[in-house]
Amino acid sequence: MGHIAIITDDPGWHGRRLREALAARGYQHRYVSLTACRLDLDGNPIAVRLPGFEDRLPDGVFVRGVPGGTLDQVVFYLDVLHALQELGVPVYNDGRAVERTVDKAMTSFLLHRAGIPTPPTWVARDPAAARAIAERELQAGHQVVSKPLFGSQGTGLKRFARMDDLADLEGDNGIFYLQRFVHCGSQSHDFRVFVIRGRAVAAMRRCGVTWLNNVHQGARCEPVRLDDRLLCRLAEDAVKVLKMGYAGVDLIRDEHGRYSVLEVNSIPAWKGLQQVTAVSIAELLVEDFLSLCVPSPAPEACAQ
Template sequence: MAEPIVTTDRVVIVSDKQDGQVKQLRRAFRQRGRECVFCPLADIAFDTRRASGIDIPTLDGVLPAGVIVRSISAGTFEAVTRRLGILHALSHLGVPVWNSAKAIERCVDKSTTTFLLASAGVPTPETFAVEGPGNARAVVEREAARGPLVLKPLFGSQGRGIRLVRTAADLPEPDEMDNVYYLQRLVARAGPPYRDYRIFVSNGEVLGMMGRCADGWITNIARGATAEKVVGPLRQKLEELALAAASAVGTDFAGIDIVRGYEGNLLVLEVNSMPAWTGLQSVVPVRIAECIAEAMVARLDPARRERPAA
């Protein structure tokens, strides 16, 4: 007879390091009666000796009640494929994984994100993703007359590796981009200072939003932008658009980046499936980590989910 699969009450937080946000999550889960285990995804193994086929350090072959994915770390194609395979396997075994491997794959690959947004009717800048410098030059020569394009690493984050492309001469060599060119129409907007917006969505609800203000057109907090409160009627439009974007991509929680053009049109730039919230937390009263923990615990405990709000 096969060994039964055993599940613990503990939640695994997958992250490369125990930073402040991981500590916030652990504290929030503990306050709700759930202990957490911290573990880099690279340390979780496929192991057919285990009943589940998965071995998570410190759990001794037992499956967790749920998984929160904070980061999966850079690595070779083989390494990242294996790590995502672990998340797929946990979902296959019935373990709630936030965000799921499917959602992470959709968000990490910017070309898939923009495809899904456009398919769902969510406004997003014109985008082109091609392989090879010849195809990239053809796009630029065709499109640059209508305005500059922004070249982004397909799998990049925090504003790293972004550059402005006005002519084909601005395109980097293929090895700098792994031979994949993701080009997006630059949205003309007022500035300096330049602004865009980050909206944090969890479990179908907007938890908070911030404006990101910078002297340059790249407005990531990690690149020195400052966080601002968002007030006025713009909030409702941002909420509606962020919820539509999260739904289109299928995330349990996400950071949605939205830009407003000169004419007031709002466009979704990216959907981040492993968003940081330090900058956002500085301008909103809602405790992001506590909201994520509450939503996950409600998923794990139906009685809690159905309990009337205090």
């Protein structure tokens, strides 16, 4: 029987769905917080210590959450994921994928460099430079959105439509991440496409009660068929560029019908999406994840 570590501080709905899908395939699980892990580099063959895995390494690690914290703390959490990967433990998504996507600046840079359509974006440390960019955009008839470099669920986003609004333009921890606002018609909406192993498996339209379309901000979820190949191909291409096992890709379509990628999430929620799709996302995730895992017969084999 295989033993899987689910990395999370709050299993909740998603943790239960993963647990059920793993159990249906004969795998045991433990919920593990990265805050409780450590590196033992004293000659012990099991150099990465996870609670619940005292005498062996897990057969696989499913990452459902990476805690916030200071720079040192977050680097350590990622060190644990990198070390597990180095020891041959499949990590899903791995530390590199998390690093590339938890940082919106790097995500935007890699998408832009690969030619994936994404809204014009600027990242700066200098407040004067950020204000000059925002003023230039407003003078050209565009609106601007500021976002935290690290963040999710629409928290901390601000929209600037007039020069007077720029009095509230502030950096998040000293960094300004600015993106041109995309008008999508009278009803604010965007799209979430779930991609697993390079293939779009489910999609939804998120209709916001404000200009924010996040489910956490009250957006309504509507099903979307996967026969829109442009939508699916852009999502699949974005995930390929960022080298991820699975992802939730957020896209928006402007008033002229042109799609662009807003964000790519390496630890995506799918509760809202599951409500409007017939496929079991947890089962698809676990099926793909377990294809990477081969249960080890003995602790000695795990430690090699």
